[in-house]
Amino acid sequence: MIKEDWGFQTGLPEAASSYAPNIDWLMNVLHVVMIGIFVVWGVYFIYCLVAYRARDGHTGTYHQTGEKASFIPDGLILAFEMWLILAFGIPIWASVKQSTPPPSESNNIHVIAQQFAWNIHYPGPDGKFGRRDVKLVSASNSIGLDESDPASKDDIVTINQMSVPLGKPTILQMTSKDVIHDFWVSNFRNKQDVVPGLNTNLWFEPTKTGKFEIACAQLCGLGHTQMVGNVFVKTPEEFDEWQKSQVAEKAGTASAAGAVAPSENRS
Amino acid sequence: MDTHGHGHDAGHGHGEPTSFWRKYVFSVDHKVIGIQYLITSFLFLLVGFGMMMLMRYQLAWPSPPDDFDPEKMSLVRSTIAKIFGDKMEYGFMRPDFYNQLGAMHGTIMIFLGVVPLGVAAFGNYVLPLQIGAPDMAFPRLNMMSYWVYLVGGIVMMSSYFAPDGFPQSGWTSYAPLSIVAPPGQTVWCIAMVIIITSSLLGSINFIVTTLNMRAKGMTLGRMPVFVWAQLVTAVLLLLAFPVLEAGALLQLLDRVAGTSFYIPKDMMYGSTVFPAAGGGNPILWQHLFWFLAHPEVYVLLLPAMGIVAEIIATNTRKPLFGYREIVGSMVLIGILSFVVWAHHMFLSGMRTSLANLFVTTTLTISVPSVAVLTCLLLSLRGGAIRFNTPMLFALAFLPMFGIGGLTGLPLGFAPTDLHLHDTYYVIGHFHYVVAPGSLAALMGATYYWYPKMFGRKMNETLGKIHFWMTIVPMNFIFFPMLFQGMWGMDRRLADPTLQWHNLPVQGWSVIMLFAACVLLLGQIPFLWNFFWSLRHGEIAGENPWNATTLEWACPSPPPHGNFVTPPEVHRGPYEYSVPGHKTDYWPQDEAA
Amino acid sequence: MSTQVAETSTGISHAKLGIWTFLASEIMLFGGLVSAYVILRSGSAHMAIPPREMMGVPLATFNTFALITSSVTMVLALAAIKVNDMKRFARFIGMTIGGGILFLCIKSYEYNHKWHEGITLSSNLFGSFYYTLTGLHVIHVIGGILLLLYILVTGLNGAYDAHNHERVEAAGLYWHFVDLVWVILFPILYLL
Incomplete structure (x- = not known):
């Protein structure tokens, strides 16, 4: 039971x-x-x-004090x-x-919510986010990242799994592709609506390593309950290692796919 | 627009109708209309209650256990599975059905249940009697608002037959989810416009009646608290509802006419761009919605406060403590309720600096609420308290509304709202206000005014069973919600166990289900009592509670036109235990 | 009817108090929509305002004039019934109705014109607001014309006189309100 x-x-x-x-x-x-x-x-x-x-023998009193x-x-x-x-x-x-901590000293992440997933967009080692365009959105490119933009080269996109370093603030710049969602990690005591057509911010500085659950706190449709993810708080060394491996992995798949992939995105 | 056409049938001059249809169905008598509202809103409350039972059942056991065997389902599960067919899988809800029930439970309970019961049913029946009027100012308009309300309710329920069923975007219907939602949402918009129209007709009638049709000597300062509560409520409805009507209209156009009031540029829907020009703002809906919906909270609450004040004054056998403070606070609550709406939107993406403003107004509005509660509590002091059923419900209102009000503090306070927003804490908070708060008061009102409506009293023993089986289980349903919310369990989850951080508080849901079952059983004595007492209850005279206000100065039930001779008011509403007077109550109309 | 005024607790007739209350809710209805328009107009980057020539300001100005004139004739009609001058009363009510109908005719021409120019309900945000706001206003004008027709017919049957014209007054208040709404809509939609 x-x-x-x-x-x-x-x-x-x-x-x-x-x-x-x-x-x-x-x-x-x-x-x-x-x-x-x-x-x-x-x-x-x-x-x-x-x-x-x-x-x-007991009666009410008329006079109030x-x-x-x-x-x-x-x-x-x-x-x-x-x-x-x-x-x-x-x-x-x-x-x-x-107020948000200075972006230059923080770990910056873009979050692009959709029914029913969290797309997490990291700028990669160069610290610059590649351009996004709604026209480029496709099944394989859920956030519409423009791969022809040089800043996109080392960008990392993950779904529902967010890695952040310990001891450094993380700033999330969030928007939604479709309806309103809400980014919420109960252990961080903070949440923020993620609104289509609008950028909203949320920052946090984790104080513990480990896995914390991301939930969507704003009813967003059928899969609202399943719109979950995890924040992995890593030590700075682990985080760098993770970032390197992600970039390498991306480079590997890109070279394997050859020059076809970018033009495919254009169509 | 129809108000002016009916000036001529105001007040007097229409004789008692004789045909059955005119007398009981298309009646213009405020008492018949009040009872029509009473019965209809109780039916809607039952429907909303049934939806709540299904949702609690789902939340207690959201998904099949590992060893689940469809061949060996419990009787309850197999029955539910049979009734709801493909909306469930072995009695486990599909998420869309859960969302539908959630949206409808809220909509029905608020717009079709509690407000019509508190405002339209008791307001209609009692208010003209309490001010000594023969009827409402616009009786035909009154009849119309009932029928418009009924049509609105039926349209709302008929959304079940739309493709994909009931609306499923929550009772708040946030855009753009509500714009891309299945057709049930269109029905929701239309039904809301109809229901709002009914409310507006009603509130115009209440305001004019209260101001214009008071008996001789019934000055504003002698009006019972219930009348004041209804007056403030009517003003809130009058001014807040049109804004939601505007919002619903825009939502309807976004859905059916291709406009984009709430649709931002380049919004996607699935894998394609939504076919609309775009450029709108989803947060606009939230502003329009909450501009209504926060005053609406007080629409749910003020009549209940008025009822509790009446019942407490009668059953403590002493004047109400701080009549002027209570009335003043109610008026203040009414005014302030228009400037707090954005405390629902701290995290919506609205400018964050606005939060401080709305935190301040929100915490300010708690002060008049505290004042009313303090006065009602202090009214007990020095009384000779009779513990009859209406009084039990009225007394229960005080601590229950206390919990509801207090739990509003961390929600209205932006920094703590960061954690609690959209969790079960919110659900626990407003259910404490509305269920063991308002609804308990309305139950009390039913017992209190039943003798006036039907000429007989309801049974006390059954009433007390009903009381305990209502208030105790309600606490076992709503208090654990505060624990769940504090732990971070979100509202509106079809299956909270899919999120691992919810598991440590999931156990409470099972307790809540059992409490809900007890609550269901507890309503049986009430229903039985209600119908049984129509024929077999103890006969009540004009004034079974020895009360002072004018509704007890006419026969039970009052004839057409209410008062045999127009009453004249000589004193304030709560003259109990006046030293030197022959009885411990001194009715308002009794000549000195 | 004439005794009713004295009977109410406030001394104001039910009809008059009722219509004022009703108008309060109407103000909130239009207020909600107009503030939605103002918020998006100042806040949205995608509200393309059509050039003034496309909006046809001269015609709309004339329309404003027609509606204001009808308000004046409404005042005159009420003044006429107050001195029991049935003929003038009927004439001025007729003129008021005429003003309303003229307004509707011009409005329908305007709608047709704009729709063909490409300003439609769904073309962009401005079009959506234009048709929603003016459309709701047109519904109110139609309601007002029906109401005035009712007043005219009952008036010709002798329902009102110098002591008994509460309903004429109430209808007049409503008509002035409809007029006022247009006076607000006209500048915010056509001129700004």
Whole structure:
């Protein structure tokens, strides 16, 4: 009835990005306060139900007191919320969403989402992305990469499997070919809609090596559930090695296919 | 456009109809229309509930186990598999069917279930009575809004017969997914335009009735909280719904007329470029949609708050705490609800600096909500609380809405929303507001006003069984959603186990299914009670709860035209336990 | 009818309050569409605006004039019924209807012309907005003409007089609103 790998976890999954601890801290503060408010309310609620239950000889009181005092909880909550916004909300939001690390010192990746896969486009060792054109999109060239562009030569395109180095921010510039998707890695505590006709950014700096799951968080059709991938966080050495092997592999297939492939793409 | 044609049948002058059709079917009497809405919206709630049961069943066991043997299916599974044929495989849903149920569950519950129940059914029945009016301002318009609503509902359901079935882009129908979706989505757009028209007709009627048809002495400051809630709700519907109507119209044109309001340049569809000029913006839909849909949340909530206020005042036998604070907060909620919509869109690709603005407005709107809740809670203090069934539901509303409201905090707060957005945490949050919150209040309202509607009380024992079998399982369904969402399980997944990061919280889904089954069983006593009490319930007089507001000053059920003599109001709505008065309640219309 | 005004709690008749409420929702409907247009016009790189000659500004200006005139005759009709002058009332309502019909005729000529020039509903984003906004407005004009015909017929049957003209007033408010919508649509679609 319950498969052995199904569980009853509570709480947050493992944090694996540089800003995840900030967000988790905020999440915990909010929940502690929420539970606190709920318990205080709840205790008072139950006290009232018991103390003021209808019984013989007990009548309701007509005159109210404390109408002004009832504004105290409203005021406290407002003050608490404003403090949260000013002290944490705006700064954390600014650091995660409104600013990106300098691209020159980061690992840059383009993500091109489609129903129902994540195309991951790396600039390769030269750090330059080849040109993309919607007219070049074909079964073998899912992102429409223009192979005649010199910058494309060492570009790597993978599907659903993303490799990133540890200790360096990764900046994703994302767009979608068809409908809206949403790039989401729960361990990084960040997600971003991927919108057709629009470029959106998401950056993260992984703090742990390992495999983390990418999911699509915005309903995108039949295969929405299966639109998953993995982020492999590698040590810088492993990452370089991986990149080299990918480039070599691409060069190998290109020379094997000869000059036919580019012209095929043109048609 | 039809409003002005009906000025003449306002108020008085139309005699009681005699034929069956005129009296019970095409009736212009607000009470009959209210009951028509009541029954229809309960039917839609049942349909939405059934879809929820199917989805919970799917989510508990999303895919066949390794040792699955089609020959040895359980009775439940084989029955479901038989009923839904090729939409399922051995009773395991195909993803498109799951998406269809998801979209329809949301659409039905919100637009055809809870809003018509809270606003149209109880509003129609109770509001004119509470302000001492003989009927609505535009009775024929009132009848029309019911029939338009019914047509809209039928059109919406008929999308099942479209190729590929129901609409499947979620109740939010985000473009461009909804533009490239199968034909069911076109039906959705058309049905929405019809339903919105019905809502607009209704809200015009409610506003004019409330402002114009109050009995002598019924000043704005003496109106019951429920009337205030309905008034604010009507204004929200009036101003927010046309914007969605505009949005739905544009979506419809994108689908059928080749326009590209929501279609960007060079959008692909499968392996080809989508045949449209392009240049539109998908995020535009989200703005138009949420501009409605956030006020809509308060449309779901405000009538419930009003109901809870009525029931609590009556059953604590004391005046409501902070009447003016409650009313003021409701008005403030109404105003603020128009400036918070983009908190649904922090991650949509909208300019990120806008988020700070909407975080601030969102957290500000929590303050009047807290104020209402605080006042209702403090209303218990000093009371002599009677624990009858309506009161139980009204009391349950307080902590349940509390959870719903509190869990809104980390969602409205952009940095934590980064993690929680689009997860089950969101689902848990708004279901706490709508199900054990609003819907519980509406259940309470059914028990509370049933004697007025049918002249008999519902059975208390069955009512209490219904109460416990509703509120407890609801918590076992919705609380685990918060755990799942916190862990990062996304909403709208036909099979969450296909994503390995969801497995550690998948176990909760099995518990939720069992809770849902208990919830289903718990509704049987309610249905039985509802029909049984029509003939066998304890006979209720004019005022079975010893309440003060005007609806209890006319016979149960009220005759055509409601009041035997036009009532005159002498005092505020909640004069309970007034020192020196002969009874512990002092009706609004009782002469001093 | 005449006693009704005194009976309402606010002193405003149901018809008048109703039509104002209705117009509030209409403002939101057109407001939603117009802001969608404004947002995409300023935000989309692909909204090609046709040259002004193609839009036929002089004709549209004349059309604006026709509609504004019909609003004036509507005011005069209401003034006439207020002094029980049935003849003038009928004449001015007739002229208002005439203005509306003239507007529709010119509009249909314009549609035909533009469609053949290549501005169609699906040709580009501007065309989509042009036909959607003006089309919705045309539907409102047609609704207004039907309403005025109803007012004319009931009026000729003696339904209104100096003390009882709530519905004429309500119809007038609606007609002015339709006029106002055009006055907003005209510059944003033709001139800017």
